[in-house]
Amino acid sequence: MATETALVDVGVLFVAVALAGVVSSRIDQSVIPFYIVAGVLLGSNVLGELPALPGSQVGIGGITVTVPTVTVGGVDPFAAVGGLALGETDFIVVGAEIGIVLLLFFLGLEFNLSRLIASRDRIGRAGAVDLLVNFGIGFAFGYVVFGGFLAAFLTAGIVYISSSAIITKSLIDLGWIANDESEPMLGTLVFEDLFIAVYLAIASALVLGGGNVREAAGGIAVAVGVILALLGVATFGTGFLQRFLDTDTNEFIVLRALGVTILVAGIALGLGVSEAVAAFFVGMAFSSTDHVHDLEQLLEPLRDAFAAVFFFWIGLVTDPGLFTLSIVGAIVAAVVVTTPTKLLTGFLGGRIYGLDDRRSLRVGFGMTTRGEFSLIIASLALSGAGGAIPEATVQTIYAFTVGYVLVMSILGTSLMQYSRRIEPVAVSLLDRARNGTGR
Amino acid sequence: MTVYESDLPGVGKKFEIELDDGGRLVIVTHNTGKREVFVKPEADADSEKLFEASDRLARKIGTILEGAYFQPVQADQVETVLSDDTHIEWYDVSETAEVAGRTLAELDIRNRTGVSIVAIQRGEELISPPTPETALEVGDTLVAIGHREDCDRFEELLGTGLDG
Secondary structure (H helix, E strand, O other): OOOOOOHHHHHHHHHHHHHHHHHHHHOOOOOHHHHHHHHHHHOOOOHHHHHHOOOOEEEEOOEEEEOOOOOEOOEOHHHHHHOOOOOOOHHHHHHHHHHHHHHHHHHHHOOOHHHHHHOHHHHHHHHHHHHHHHHHHHHHHHHHHOOOHHHHHHHHHHHHOOOHHHHHHHHHHHOHHHOOOHHHHHHHHHHHHHHHHHHHHHHHHHHHOOOOHHHHHHHHHHHHHHHHHHHHHHHHOHHHHHHHOOOOOHHHHHHHHHHHHHHHHHHHHHOOOOHHHHHHHHHHHHHOOOOHHHHHHHHHHHHHHHHHHHHHHHHHOOOHHHOOHHHHHHHHHHHHHHHHHHHHHHHHHHHHOOOOHHHHHHHHHHHOOOOHHHHHHHHHHHHOEOOOEOHHHHHHHHHHHHHHHHHHHHHHHHHHHOHHHHHHHHHHHHHHHHHHHHO | OOEEEEEEOOOEEEEEEEOOOOOEEEEEEEOOOOEEEEEEOOOOOOOEEEEEEOHHHHHHHHHHHHOOOOOOOOOOOEEEEOOOOEEEEEEEOOOOOOOOOOEHHHHOHHHHHOOEEEEEEEOOEEEOOOOOOOEOOOOOEEEEEEEHHHHHHHHHHHOOOOOO
């Protein structure tokens, strides 16, 4: 699929995501769905169809209109605009991969095992409730809708994992970060992040290893070996990494960190291990050095730029034509089923942290937000198309995930924003329900 | 005076300080160095954001709150009473002062006189708080906190006397 990249294409890409960012901040929404939509619009499936429009017939609500052939100053505007459509070029594909790697690298960098162990009791309980209910529901849903163990396993992950990026940003934007509800949210996210690192390792071995557990055993063995090696580096390599990054110039810190992270992720991918998981453990290895603060500050803009490329790529390879009635139905069903489950588990998580009804409800609102990790799982499914899972099923799961994330990211952000209006009603309902059962 | 500290994974740290009126001051220190300051009317109320500050600005605000930051004053002798008997005083290190060129650790000022040096103004630079390794130089302005008699002892040590 990959073709040569012209510089102008990269320019168009970054202008598109920059504009998407402007639009999202104007209407106070999370930026991720807008990046995806920008990718869809600029892809070969929408913009690329324009040159074929003149002379064709378009049906709008029963009225068929023949699009006239127009020329402006001797140029066909449709063809000219359509010429801007972006293909899936090498730059975008590799940029998207770097985006995944950096997202997970940051997760590892900010992942603190001792913190998890220190509050393991509350995080463990809130996280376990979250995992059992949402992963279970997701698995059942996937099994019913897409059929087959692997499809169900992927759907379970897609439904279970909340969006660390969107939730954390919303917490800061709304000022909830200073309230008590931030702790169960961020604590549960830590649990989810650790789980997803392990999950991705297993899922990628299954997807790339042919889908059946016995055939994938070799892949899983390699994956476990690579992960153990990385864990060893994370545990015993601190001194080396510390010296490795000991330099006064930001330029060298950035280059060294990028070099190690992307090289290790690339080697892992070559061995059939998820590059995301490898990046997570590299981040974890760096997290015990003194350079965490520098790395976070220096690499954050890079991460954001490449993450935008990743979300754009997700949209780019999405064919709007895939959203058939049955997939839209599946998305609606998933939203209807999995919004209440996250609300419930978030609420229970809040209660485990000893919060009152109102704040526990806020935890639930926030946790409904799904985002980048669901998409990473979907892109993993794409890489196994035709092997472990039938091509058609992969396309269905992929389209389902993109639609699902578009809805859930906007829904979760909106629930958090309008929380003040919803809370009083919901809390009084809860009280009434309790009194009703109490009598 | 309880301070609650909690980690915010992926964000930074949160400090909650109990205020005298039952409310709480909440300071969120981001990993980026940015500080956000909130106030809660009571412990279980929602936080209202007061302001945010960059790392540098936050430190400056902190030194003002600490009572250590000041603008150089033209008077020779400035005296501020903190409570009944505690004073903040500003002293210049004169050319004849024997303390010039020696570190705070060598001089052992706190044990000898009872005053604490909380800051040293040296030209444009403010050293706050000074470390035991900090050496005094001619022309420094020292900010000292201590009781009346401690300050007197310190003045003797500086060899200035009350020439103002």
